[in-house]
Amino acid sequence: MAVPFRRSLLLASGALLAVAAVAVPVVVGTASADPAAAGQPRIVGGDKASLADHPYAVYLTDSGGNQFCGAVIVSSTAVATAAHCAKAVAKEEIRVVAGREDKRTDEGDVLTVSKVWVSKGYSDPTKGDDIAVLTVRGQLGYRPAQLPDSGDAAAYREGTKATVLGWGRIADGGDRSDYLRSAVVPVVSDSACRSDYNVYDAKTMVCAGYAEGGADACQGDSGGPLVVGDTLIGIVSFGDGCGKAGKPGVYTRVSTYADDIKAQAKPRLLG
Structure with a gap:
Protein backbone atom coordinates (compact mmCIF):
# COMPACT_ATOMS: atom_id res chain seq x y z
CA MET A 1 0.00 0.00 0.00
CA ALA A 2 1.45 3.36 -0.98
CA VAL A 3 2.20 5.81 1.78
CA PRO A 4 0.65 9.29 1.29
CA PHE A 5 3.32 11.95 1.58
CA ARG A 6 2.98 15.67 1.73
CA ARG A 7 4.14 17.85 -1.15
CA SER A 8 5.69 21.28 -0.89
CA LEU A 9 4.91 23.98 -3.41
CA LEU A 10 7.49 26.62 -4.19
CA LEU A 11 7.89 29.46 -6.59
CA ALA A 12 11.12 29.17 -8.51
CA SER A 13 12.18 31.17 -11.54
CA GLY A 14 8.60 32.30 -11.98
CA ALA A 15 7.19 28.77 -12.16
CA LEU A 16 5.22 26.90 -9.52
CA LEU A 17 6.97 23.62 -8.87
CA ALA A 18 5.81 20.61 -6.86
CA VAL A 19 8.51 19.09 -4.70
CA ALA A 20 7.77 15.37 -4.39
CA ALA A 21 8.72 14.67 -0.80
CA VAL A 22 7.92 16.64 2.13
CA ALA A 23 9.44 18.37 4.94
CA VAL A 24 8.14 17.26 8.21
CA PRO A 25 6.30 19.99 10.04
CA VAL A 26 8.28 22.56 11.77
CA VAL A 27 7.66 22.36 15.37
CA VAL A 28 4.29 22.01 16.65
CA GLY A 29 2.32 22.46 19.78
CA THR A 30 -1.29 21.89 20.74
CA ALA A 31 -3.73 24.37 22.23
CA SER A 32 -4.86 23.79 25.79
CA ALA A 33 -8.52 24.10 24.80
CA ASP A 34 -10.19 22.29 21.92
CA PRO A 35 -10.16 24.87 19.10
CA ALA A 36 -12.79 22.93 17.20
CA ALA A 37 -15.21 23.63 20.02
CA ALA A 38 -14.75 27.34 19.38
CA GLY A 39 -15.24 26.90 15.66
CA GLN A 40 -11.53 27.41 14.93
CA PRO A 41 -9.19 25.09 13.00
CA ARG A 42 -6.76 23.03 14.99
CA ILE A 43 -3.61 25.01 15.76
CA VAL A 44 -0.22 23.51 14.94
CA GLY A 45 2.13 26.10 16.30
CA GLY A 46 5.47 25.84 18.04
CA ASP A 47 7.95 27.91 19.93
CA LYS A 48 9.94 30.77 18.54
CA ALA A 49 13.63 29.83 18.44
CA SER A 50 16.79 31.91 18.53
CA LEU A 51 19.79 31.83 16.21
CA ALA A 52 21.83 32.69 19.27
CA ASP A 53 21.10 29.13 20.40
CA HIS A 54 21.09 27.55 16.91
CA PRO A 55 23.37 29.67 14.69
CA TYR A 56 23.76 26.76 12.25
CA ALA A 145 26.47 22.01 13.86
CA GLN A 146 28.50 19.05 15.07
CA LEU A 147 28.32 15.80 13.15
CA PRO A 148 27.86 12.43 14.85
CA ASP A 149 30.48 9.75 14.40
CA SER A 150 29.84 7.39 11.52
CA GLY A 151 27.69 4.54 12.82
CA ASP A 152 27.06 6.34 16.14
CA ALA A 153 23.99 4.81 17.79
CA ALA A 154 23.90 6.68 21.12
CA ALA A 155 22.00 9.73 19.86
CA TYR A 156 19.43 7.50 18.15
CA ARG A 157 18.18 5.67 21.23
CA GLU A 158 14.42 5.47 21.57
CA GLY A 159 13.08 8.36 23.63
CA THR A 160 16.09 10.65 23.13
CA LYS A 161 14.77 14.22 23.03
CA ALA A 162 15.77 16.02 19.85
CA THR A 163 14.98 19.49 18.49
CA VAL A 164 13.70 20.15 14.97
CA LEU A 165 14.17 23.64 13.51
CA GLY A 166 12.70 25.47 10.56
CA TRP A 167 10.75 28.29 8.93
CA GLY A 168 8.06 26.08 7.35
CA ARG A 169 4.29 25.99 7.70
CA ILE A 170 2.81 26.18 11.19
CA ALA A 171 -0.10 23.93 10.16
CA ASP A 172 -0.62 21.36 7.44
CA GLY A 173 -1.38 23.51 4.39
CA GLY A 174 -1.28 26.68 6.51
CA ASP A 175 0.87 29.79 6.49
CA ARG A 176 4.64 29.62 6.64
CA SER A 177 6.38 31.07 9.67
CA ASP A 178 8.14 34.41 9.32
CA TYR A 179 10.68 33.46 11.95
CA LEU A 180 12.64 30.44 13.12
CA ARG A 181 10.67 27.92 15.17
CA SER A 182 11.64 24.81 17.08
CA ALA A 183 9.99 21.79 18.65
CA VAL A 184 11.26 19.03 20.90
CA VAL A 185 10.40 15.53 19.68
CA PRO A 186 11.47 12.09 20.95
CA VAL A 187 13.35 9.63 18.76
CA VAL A 188 11.10 6.71 17.79
CA SER A 189 12.33 3.12 17.71
CA ASP A 190 13.05 1.53 14.34
CA SER A 191 10.40 -1.13 14.90
CA ALA A 192 7.72 1.42 15.76
CA CYS A 193 8.59 3.58 12.77
CA ARG A 194 8.53 0.58 10.45
CA SER A 195 5.01 -0.17 11.60
CA ASP A 196 3.99 3.42 10.78
CA TYR A 197 5.77 3.54 7.40
CA ASN A 198 6.33 0.36 5.41
CA VAL A 199 9.06 2.15 3.41
CA TYR A 200 11.15 2.82 6.52
CA ASP A 201 14.85 1.92 6.25
CA ALA A 202 16.73 1.96 9.56
CA LYS A 203 20.10 2.44 7.86
CA THR A 204 19.20 5.67 6.09
CA MET A 205 16.27 7.03 8.13
CA VAL A 206 15.27 7.88 11.69
CA CYS A 207 11.85 8.85 13.03
CA ALA A 208 10.97 11.36 15.73
CA GLY A 209 7.64 12.44 17.16
CA TYR A 210 4.99 11.67 19.76
CA ALA A 211 2.57 8.76 19.37
CA GLU A 212 -0.28 11.20 19.96
CA GLY A 213 1.15 13.68 17.44
CA GLY A 214 1.13 17.42 18.09
CA ALA A 215 4.79 18.21 17.41
CA ASP A 216 6.44 17.88 14.04
CA ALA A 217 7.93 19.64 11.04
CA CYS A 218 5.81 20.68 8.06
CA GLN A 219 5.92 21.82 4.43
CA GLY A 220 8.88 24.15 3.92
CA ASP A 221 10.93 22.51 6.68
CA SER A 222 12.49 19.86 4.42
CA GLY A 223 16.27 19.89 4.64
CA GLY A 224 16.29 21.47 8.08
CA PRO A 225 18.12 20.08 11.12
CA LEU A 226 17.13 17.64 13.85
CA VAL A 227 19.66 18.09 16.65
CA VAL A 228 20.49 16.65 20.04
CA GLY A 229 22.27 19.49 21.76
CA ASP A 230 24.31 20.87 18.87
CA THR A 231 24.83 17.47 17.24
CA LEU A 232 23.05 16.99 13.93
CA ILE A 233 21.33 13.59 13.92
CA GLY A 234 18.70 14.12 11.24
CA ILE A 235 17.65 16.09 8.17
CA VAL A 236 13.93 16.70 7.65
CA SER A 237 12.90 14.35 4.84
CA PHE A 238 9.25 13.25 4.66
CA GLY A 239 6.13 12.36 6.59
CA ASP A 240 2.38 11.87 6.40
CA GLY A 241 0.73 15.16 7.24
CA CYS A 242 2.02 17.43 10.01
CA GLY A 243 1.84 16.35 13.61
CA LYS A 244 -0.63 13.52 12.98
CA ALA A 245 -1.02 10.83 15.62
CA GLY A 246 0.82 7.66 14.69
CA LYS A 247 2.75 9.42 11.91
CA PRO A 248 6.10 10.71 13.23
CA GLY A 249 8.40 12.74 11.05
CA VAL A 250 10.96 10.80 9.03
CA TYR A 251 14.50 12.22 8.88
CA THR A 252 17.66 11.27 7.05
CA ARG A 253 19.95 9.44 9.51
CA VAL A 254 23.00 11.73 9.45
CA SER A 255 25.41 9.28 11.09
CA THR A 256 25.21 7.08 7.99
Missing part, protein backbone atom coordinates in the same frame (compact mmCIF):
# COMPACT_ATOMS: atom_id res chain seq x y z
CA ALA A 57 20.09 26.86 11.17
CA VAL A 58 19.67 28.41 7.71
CA TYR A 59 17.08 28.36 4.95
CA LEU A 60 17.07 28.12 1.18
CA THR A 61 15.37 30.43 -1.30
CA ASP A 62 15.28 30.70 -5.06
CA SER A 63 16.77 33.74 -6.80
CA GLY A 64 13.46 35.56 -6.29
CA GLY A 65 13.68 35.20 -2.50
CA ASN A 66 11.02 32.50 -2.15
CA GLN A 67 11.87 30.19 0.76
CA PHE A 68 11.36 26.53 -0.09
CA CYS A 69 13.52 24.44 2.28
CA GLY A 70 15.74 24.50 5.32
CA ALA A 71 19.41 23.57 5.69
CA VAL A 72 22.14 23.42 8.32
CA ILE A 73 25.68 24.78 8.39
CA VAL A 74 28.27 21.99 8.56
CA SER A 75 31.43 24.03 7.84
CA SER A 76 32.51 27.56 6.98
CA THR A 77 31.80 26.84 3.31
CA ALA A 78 28.99 24.28 3.24
CA VAL A 79 25.47 23.44 4.36
CA ALA A 80 23.68 20.10 4.45
CA THR A 81 20.11 19.74 3.26
CA ALA A 82 17.75 17.13 1.82
CA ALA A 83 18.54 15.77 -1.64
CA HIS A 84 15.00 16.54 -2.76
CA CYS A 85 15.61 20.18 -1.83
CA ALA A 86 18.89 20.34 -3.73
CA LYS A 87 17.18 18.92 -6.81
CA ALA A 88 14.12 21.18 -6.60
CA VAL A 89 15.90 24.28 -7.92
CA ALA A 90 18.80 24.70 -10.35
CA LYS A 91 22.15 25.30 -8.66
CA GLU A 92 22.38 28.79 -10.16
CA GLU A 93 19.04 29.72 -8.60
CA ILE A 94 19.66 28.46 -5.04
CA ARG A 95 20.42 30.98 -2.31
CA VAL A 96 21.53 30.11 1.23
CA VAL A 97 20.25 32.60 3.82
CA ALA A 98 22.26 32.53 7.06
CA GLY A 99 22.03 34.62 10.21
CA ARG A 100 18.45 35.75 9.49
CA GLU A 101 16.06 34.72 12.23
CA ASP A 102 13.10 36.69 10.85
CA LYS A 103 12.55 36.31 7.10
CA ARG A 104 11.00 39.80 6.94
CA THR A 105 14.36 41.44 7.70
CA ASP A 106 17.55 41.80 5.65
CA GLU A 107 19.85 40.63 8.44
CA GLY A 108 22.58 38.07 7.91
CA ASP A 109 24.02 36.86 4.63
CA VAL A 110 22.67 35.58 1.33
CA LEU A 111 25.13 33.33 -0.50
CA THR A 112 25.03 31.66 -3.89
CA VAL A 113 26.02 28.03 -4.44
CA SER A 114 29.08 26.88 -6.37
CA LYS A 115 28.68 23.11 -6.00
CA VAL A 116 25.93 20.62 -5.22
CA TRP A 117 26.68 17.12 -3.98
CA VAL A 118 23.79 14.64 -3.76
CA SER A 119 24.11 11.13 -2.37
CA LYS A 120 24.55 8.82 -5.35
CA GLY A 121 21.89 6.46 -4.05
CA TYR A 122 19.15 9.08 -4.00
CA SER A 123 16.09 8.73 -6.22
CA ASP A 124 13.15 9.50 -3.93
CA PRO A 125 12.91 10.48 -0.22
CA THR A 126 10.93 7.34 0.59
CA LYS A 127 13.81 5.20 -0.72
CA GLY A 128 16.43 6.82 1.52
CA ASP A 129 19.71 8.64 0.79
CA ASP A 130 17.85 11.97 1.03
CA ILE A 131 20.98 14.01 1.76
CA ALA A 132 22.88 16.73 -0.08
CA VAL A 133 25.70 19.18 0.63
CA LEU A 134 25.79 22.65 -0.92
CA THR A 135 29.12 24.47 -1.19
CA VAL A 136 28.64 28.23 -1.02
CA ARG A 137 30.54 31.10 -2.58
CA GLY A 138 32.07 33.04 0.29
CA GLN A 139 32.22 32.19 3.97
CA LEU A 140 29.58 31.24 6.49
CA GLY A 141 30.62 33.11 9.59
CA TYR A 142 28.38 31.17 11.96
CA ARG A 143 29.03 28.20 14.24
CA PRO A 144 28.37 24.92 12.41
CA TYR A 257 26.48 9.96 5.86
CA ALA A 258 28.85 11.65 8.34
CA ASP A 259 32.00 10.77 6.41
CA ASP A 260 30.51 11.93 3.10
CA ILE A 261 29.35 15.19 4.65
CA LYS A 262 32.76 15.86 6.19
CA ALA A 263 34.48 15.20 2.87
CA GLN A 264 32.15 17.53 0.97
CA ALA A 265 32.16 20.20 3.69
CA LYS A 266 35.93 20.46 3.97
CA PRO A 267 36.77 24.17 3.63
CA ARG A 268 38.43 25.12 0.39
CA LEU A 269 42.13 25.90 0.38
CA LEU A 270 42.73 29.52 -0.52
CA GLY A 271 45.50 30.69 -2.81
Whole structure:
Protein backbone atom coordinates (compact mmCIF):
# COMPACT_ATOMS: atom_id res chain seq x y z
CA MET A 1 0.00 0.00 0.00
CA ALA A 2 1.45 3.36 -0.98
CA VAL A 3 2.20 5.81 1.78
CA PRO A 4 0.65 9.29 1.29
CA PHE A 5 3.32 11.95 1.58
CA ARG A 6 2.98 15.67 1.73
CA ARG A 7 4.14 17.85 -1.15
CA SER A 8 5.69 21.28 -0.89
CA LEU A 9 4.91 23.98 -3.41
CA LEU A 10 7.49 26.62 -4.19
CA LEU A 11 7.89 29.46 -6.59
CA ALA A 12 11.12 29.17 -8.51
CA SER A 13 12.18 31.17 -11.54
CA GLY A 14 8.60 32.30 -11.98
CA ALA A 15 7.19 28.77 -12.16
CA LEU A 16 5.22 26.90 -9.52
CA LEU A 17 6.97 23.62 -8.87
CA ALA A 18 5.81 20.61 -6.86
CA VAL A 19 8.51 19.09 -4.70
CA ALA A 20 7.77 15.37 -4.39
CA ALA A 21 8.72 14.67 -0.80
CA VAL A 22 7.92 16.64 2.13
CA ALA A 23 9.44 18.37 4.94
CA VAL A 24 8.14 17.26 8.21
CA PRO A 25 6.30 19.99 10.04
CA VAL A 26 8.28 22.56 11.77
CA VAL A 27 7.66 22.36 15.37
CA VAL A 28 4.29 22.01 16.65
CA GLY A 29 2.32 22.46 19.78
CA THR A 30 -1.29 21.89 20.74
CA ALA A 31 -3.73 24.37 22.23
CA SER A 32 -4.86 23.79 25.79
CA ALA A 33 -8.52 24.10 24.80
CA ASP A 34 -10.19 22.29 21.92
CA PRO A 35 -10.16 24.87 19.10
CA ALA A 36 -12.79 22.93 17.20
CA ALA A 37 -15.21 23.63 20.02
CA ALA A 38 -14.75 27.34 19.38
CA GLY A 39 -15.24 26.90 15.66
CA GLN A 40 -11.53 27.41 14.93
CA PRO A 41 -9.19 25.09 13.00
CA ARG A 42 -6.76 23.03 14.99
CA ILE A 43 -3.61 25.01 15.76
CA VAL A 44 -0.22 23.51 14.94
CA GLY A 45 2.13 26.10 16.30
CA GLY A 46 5.47 25.84 18.04
CA ASP A 47 7.95 27.91 19.93
CA LYS A 48 9.94 30.77 18.54
CA ALA A 49 13.63 29.83 18.44
CA SER A 50 16.79 31.91 18.53
CA LEU A 51 19.79 31.83 16.21
CA ALA A 52 21.83 32.69 19.27
CA ASP A 53 21.10 29.13 20.40
CA HIS A 54 21.09 27.55 16.91
CA PRO A 55 23.37 29.67 14.69
CA TYR A 56 23.76 26.76 12.25
CA ALA A 57 20.09 26.86 11.17
CA VAL A 58 19.67 28.41 7.71
CA TYR A 59 17.08 28.36 4.95
CA LEU A 60 17.07 28.12 1.18
CA THR A 61 15.37 30.43 -1.30
CA ASP A 62 15.28 30.70 -5.06
CA SER A 63 16.77 33.74 -6.80
CA GLY A 64 13.46 35.56 -6.29
CA GLY A 65 13.68 35.20 -2.50
CA ASN A 66 11.02 32.50 -2.15
CA GLN A 67 11.87 30.19 0.76
CA PHE A 68 11.36 26.53 -0.09
CA CYS A 69 13.52 24.44 2.28
CA GLY A 70 15.74 24.50 5.32
CA ALA A 71 19.41 23.57 5.69
CA VAL A 72 22.14 23.42 8.32
CA ILE A 73 25.68 24.78 8.39
CA VAL A 74 28.27 21.99 8.56
CA SER A 75 31.43 24.03 7.84
CA SER A 76 32.51 27.56 6.98
CA THR A 77 31.80 26.84 3.31
CA ALA A 78 28.99 24.28 3.24
CA VAL A 79 25.47 23.44 4.36
CA ALA A 80 23.68 20.10 4.45
CA THR A 81 20.11 19.74 3.26
CA ALA A 82 17.75 17.13 1.82
CA ALA A 83 18.54 15.77 -1.64
CA HIS A 84 15.00 16.54 -2.76
CA CYS A 85 15.61 20.18 -1.83
CA ALA A 86 18.89 20.34 -3.73
CA LYS A 87 17.18 18.92 -6.81
CA ALA A 88 14.12 21.18 -6.60
CA VAL A 89 15.90 24.28 -7.92
CA ALA A 90 18.80 24.70 -10.35
CA LYS A 91 22.15 25.30 -8.66
CA GLU A 92 22.38 28.79 -10.16
CA GLU A 93 19.04 29.72 -8.60
CA ILE A 94 19.66 28.46 -5.04
CA ARG A 95 20.42 30.98 -2.31
CA VAL A 96 21.53 30.11 1.23
CA VAL A 97 20.25 32.60 3.82
CA ALA A 98 22.26 32.53 7.06
CA GLY A 99 22.03 34.62 10.21
CA ARG A 100 18.45 35.75 9.49
CA GLU A 101 16.06 34.72 12.23
CA ASP A 102 13.10 36.69 10.85
CA LYS A 103 12.55 36.31 7.10
CA ARG A 104 11.00 39.80 6.94
CA THR A 105 14.36 41.44 7.70
CA ASP A 106 17.55 41.80 5.65
CA GLU A 107 19.85 40.63 8.44
CA GLY A 108 22.58 38.07 7.91
CA ASP A 109 24.02 36.86 4.63
CA VAL A 110 22.67 35.58 1.33
CA LEU A 111 25.13 33.33 -0.50
CA THR A 112 25.03 31.66 -3.89
CA VAL A 113 26.02 28.03 -4.44
CA SER A 114 29.08 26.88 -6.37
CA LYS A 115 28.68 23.11 -6.00
CA VAL A 116 25.93 20.62 -5.22
CA TRP A 117 26.68 17.12 -3.98
CA VAL A 118 23.79 14.64 -3.76
CA SER A 119 24.11 11.13 -2.37
CA LYS A 120 24.55 8.82 -5.35
CA GLY A 121 21.89 6.46 -4.05
CA TYR A 122 19.15 9.08 -4.00
CA SER A 123 16.09 8.73 -6.22
CA ASP A 124 13.15 9.50 -3.93
CA PRO A 125 12.91 10.48 -0.22
CA THR A 126 10.93 7.34 0.59
CA LYS A 127 13.81 5.20 -0.72
CA GLY A 128 16.43 6.82 1.52
CA ASP A 129 19.71 8.64 0.79
CA ASP A 130 17.85 11.97 1.03
CA ILE A 131 20.98 14.01 1.76
CA ALA A 132 22.88 16.73 -0.08
CA VAL A 133 25.70 19.18 0.63
CA LEU A 134 25.79 22.65 -0.92
CA THR A 135 29.12 24.47 -1.19
CA VAL A 136 28.64 28.23 -1.02
CA ARG A 137 30.54 31.10 -2.58
CA GLY A 138 32.07 33.04 0.29
CA GLN A 139 32.22 32.19 3.97
CA LEU A 140 29.58 31.24 6.49
CA GLY A 141 30.62 33.11 9.59
CA TYR A 142 28.38 31.17 11.96
CA ARG A 143 29.03 28.20 14.24
CA PRO A 144 28.37 24.92 12.41
CA ALA A 145 26.47 22.01 13.86
CA GLN A 146 28.50 19.05 15.07
CA LEU A 147 28.32 15.80 13.15
CA PRO A 148 27.86 12.43 14.85
CA ASP A 149 30.48 9.75 14.40
CA SER A 150 29.84 7.39 11.52
CA GLY A 151 27.69 4.54 12.82
CA ASP A 152 27.06 6.34 16.14
CA ALA A 153 23.99 4.81 17.79
CA ALA A 154 23.90 6.68 21.12
CA ALA A 155 22.00 9.73 19.86
CA TYR A 156 19.43 7.50 18.15
CA ARG A 157 18.18 5.67 21.23
CA GLU A 158 14.42 5.47 21.57
CA GLY A 159 13.08 8.36 23.63
CA THR A 160 16.09 10.65 23.13
CA LYS A 161 14.77 14.22 23.03
CA ALA A 162 15.77 16.02 19.85
CA THR A 163 14.98 19.49 18.49
CA VAL A 164 13.70 20.15 14.97
CA LEU A 165 14.17 23.64 13.51
CA GLY A 166 12.70 25.47 10.56
CA TRP A 167 10.75 28.29 8.93
CA GLY A 168 8.06 26.08 7.35
CA ARG A 169 4.29 25.99 7.70
CA ILE A 170 2.81 26.18 11.19
CA ALA A 171 -0.10 23.93 10.16
CA ASP A 172 -0.62 21.36 7.44
CA GLY A 173 -1.38 23.51 4.39
CA GLY A 174 -1.28 26.68 6.51
CA ASP A 175 0.87 29.79 6.49
CA ARG A 176 4.64 29.62 6.64
CA SER A 177 6.38 31.07 9.67
CA ASP A 178 8.14 34.41 9.32
CA TYR A 179 10.68 33.46 11.95
CA LEU A 180 12.64 30.44 13.12
CA ARG A 181 10.67 27.92 15.17
CA SER A 182 11.64 24.81 17.08
CA ALA A 183 9.99 21.79 18.65
CA VAL A 184 11.26 19.03 20.90
CA VAL A 185 10.40 15.53 19.68
CA PRO A 186 11.47 12.09 20.95
CA VAL A 187 13.35 9.63 18.76
CA VAL A 188 11.10 6.71 17.79
CA SER A 189 12.33 3.12 17.71
CA ASP A 190 13.05 1.53 14.34
CA SER A 191 10.40 -1.13 14.90
CA ALA A 192 7.72 1.42 15.76
CA CYS A 193 8.59 3.58 12.77
CA ARG A 194 8.53 0.58 10.45
CA SER A 195 5.01 -0.17 11.60
CA ASP A 196 3.99 3.42 10.78
CA TYR A 197 5.77 3.54 7.40
CA ASN A 198 6.33 0.36 5.41
CA VAL A 199 9.06 2.15 3.41
CA TYR A 200 11.15 2.82 6.52
CA ASP A 201 14.85 1.92 6.25
CA ALA A 202 16.73 1.96 9.56
CA LYS A 203 20.10 2.44 7.86
CA THR A 204 19.20 5.67 6.09
CA MET A 205 16.27 7.03 8.13
CA VAL A 206 15.27 7.88 11.69
CA CYS A 207 11.85 8.85 13.03
CA ALA A 208 10.97 11.36 15.73
CA GLY A 209 7.64 12.44 17.16
CA TYR A 210 4.99 11.67 19.76
CA ALA A 211 2.57 8.76 19.37
CA GLU A 212 -0.28 11.20 19.96
CA GLY A 213 1.15 13.68 17.44
CA GLY A 214 1.13 17.42 18.09
CA ALA A 215 4.79 18.21 17.41
CA ASP A 216 6.44 17.88 14.04
CA ALA A 217 7.93 19.64 11.04
CA CYS A 218 5.81 20.68 8.06
CA GLN A 219 5.92 21.82 4.43
CA GLY A 220 8.88 24.15 3.92
CA ASP A 221 10.93 22.51 6.68
CA SER A 222 12.49 19.86 4.42
CA GLY A 223 16.27 19.89 4.64
CA GLY A 224 16.29 21.47 8.08
CA PRO A 225 18.12 20.08 11.12
CA LEU A 226 17.13 17.64 13.85
CA VAL A 227 19.66 18.09 16.65
CA VAL A 228 20.49 16.65 20.04
CA GLY A 229 22.27 19.49 21.76
CA ASP A 230 24.31 20.87 18.87
CA THR A 231 24.83 17.47 17.24
CA LEU A 232 23.05 16.99 13.93
CA ILE A 233 21.33 13.59 13.92
CA GLY A 234 18.70 14.12 11.24
CA ILE A 235 17.65 16.09 8.17
CA VAL A 236 13.93 16.70 7.65
CA SER A 237 12.90 14.35 4.84
CA PHE A 238 9.25 13.25 4.66
CA GLY A 239 6.13 12.36 6.59
CA ASP A 240 2.38 11.87 6.40
CA GLY A 241 0.73 15.16 7.24
CA CYS A 242 2.02 17.43 10.01
CA GLY A 243 1.84 16.35 13.61
CA LYS A 244 -0.63 13.52 12.98
CA ALA A 245 -1.02 10.83 15.62
CA GLY A 246 0.82 7.66 14.69
CA LYS A 247 2.75 9.42 11.91
CA PRO A 248 6.10 10.71 13.23
CA GLY A 249 8.40 12.74 11.05
CA VAL A 250 10.96 10.80 9.03
CA TYR A 251 14.50 12.22 8.88
CA THR A 252 17.66 11.27 7.05
CA ARG A 253 19.95 9.44 9.51
CA VAL A 254 23.00 11.73 9.45
CA SER A 255 25.41 9.28 11.09
CA THR A 256 25.21 7.08 7.99
CA TYR A 257 26.48 9.96 5.86
CA ALA A 258 28.85 11.65 8.34
CA ASP A 259 32.00 10.77 6.41
CA ASP A 260 30.51 11.93 3.10
CA ILE A 261 29.35 15.19 4.65
CA LYS A 262 32.76 15.86 6.19
CA ALA A 263 34.48 15.20 2.87
CA GLN A 264 32.15 17.53 0.97
CA ALA A 265 32.16 20.20 3.69
CA LYS A 266 35.93 20.46 3.97
CA PRO A 267 36.77 24.17 3.63
CA ARG A 268 38.43 25.12 0.39
CA LEU A 269 42.13 25.90 0.38
CA LEU A 270 42.73 29.52 -0.52
CA GLY A 271 45.50 30.69 -2.81
